[in-house]
Amino acid sequence: MSSFPLPQLTRASAPLTREVLAVNEFGEATTVSIPAERALTVYVDKRELVTLMTLGANPELLVLGFLRNQRLVRSVQEIESITVDWEVGAAAVKTHEGITNVEERTAKCVVTTGCGQGSVFGDLMDEVDSIVLPEATLTQAQLYGVVNAIRLQESTYKSAGSVHGCALFRGEDMLLFVEDVGRHNAIDTIAGWMWLQDPDSMSGADKVFYTTGRLTSEMVIKSAQMGVPIVVSRSGITQMGHAVAERVGLCTIGRATNKHFLCYTGAERLQLQPELAGTRPRVLA
Known part of the structure; x- marks a missing residue:
């Protein structure tokens, strides 16, 4: 270096x-x-x-x-x-x-x-095949902790709306929360912050990236470039985002609100604990 x-x-x-x-x-x-x-x-x-x-x-x-x-x-x-x-x-x-x-x-x-x-x-696909993501897992309990931390976070969105938020977690502990007019700006800000930290403590191996926006190819590629192997969103995923995530082995979790979520790719990184999800809603005949 x-x-x-x-x-x-x-x-x-x-x-x-x-x-x-x-x-x-x-x-x-x-x-x-x-x-x-x-x-x-x-x-x-x-x-x-x-x-x-x-x-x-x-x-x-x-x-x-x-x-x-x-x-x-x-x-x-x-x-x-x-x-x-x-x-x-x-x-x-x-x-x-x-x-x-x-x-x-x-x-x-x-x-x-x-x-x-x-x-x-x-x-967009330059260098994607050269990315090797670290081994990492997230428990369902930690996922619920991430979602709850975002719910409790004071934000510009709560007072003014019209912005996206992104956050970096170690397990369920929030390290940084950023809001901007676009989610791409918010993830770039987190990438810049990570670069200024001690590289030994700021590898992506034990990190989770959260975004309020949908998981597009851009968001998936940027997360992978940052070495963060698990991404959570309260929104969904696009077809190209899904394809890229599968290609690099990224765990993508969307529709994450309260205790509901969908793991689209990399399910082997998510340690499921179905008993924490509560009872299924009754379906009326």
Whole structure:
């Protein structure tokens, strides 16, 4: 690994909500909170790369994780600094030695199904076959713990709606919770945070990734790239997300609310405890 130190990051978090007037079903004017979506244009070594739409809670981590999940940088130590300035809506990334063939590697852009319109540079399936996920399991009791922790989590969604949340767990213990206008932004922010931690304590082997959004190919690939072998969603899974998850051996669990869930792929990683699910609902003839 390079001997460069970890990057220098600003801490340019922005207000997550703003208040506006709305009219309710009784014709009454009421003040409500809405998410404060804003544009952040990313420049790498003074070259404009992409504009991300974000809440702006952790913009430096978002940019770092974006570069990681786009496979534009291989190590966090390639980055010298990330400077975010909300007055101009820009994030300036400075690398130590530049990004090799950056024009060629960013020439093809795939627009994904991510809320807020996500995008992935290059072929979605590049390097998927080289991913080897660690051995890991999750018990049904731990899964219920994850779902309950999300239920109890204070969030922008509860006060303002219109955002997605993602979280990283060790077993059923929440390590980080992130919200943004798109789930792809939230997972990128988690990827950036993981990169800044001690690599010995932040491998994906004992981690579970949770998202409120559906499990698309983009979310599955990013989870696998982060080395996290188990993904949980309160939504479902797409056909391509399912195919990729099977290909890399990822455990995908969807429709996870209360004690209900569906394990779509990688069921061998889930240690079932059916007795915890309670009684089946009676079906009337």
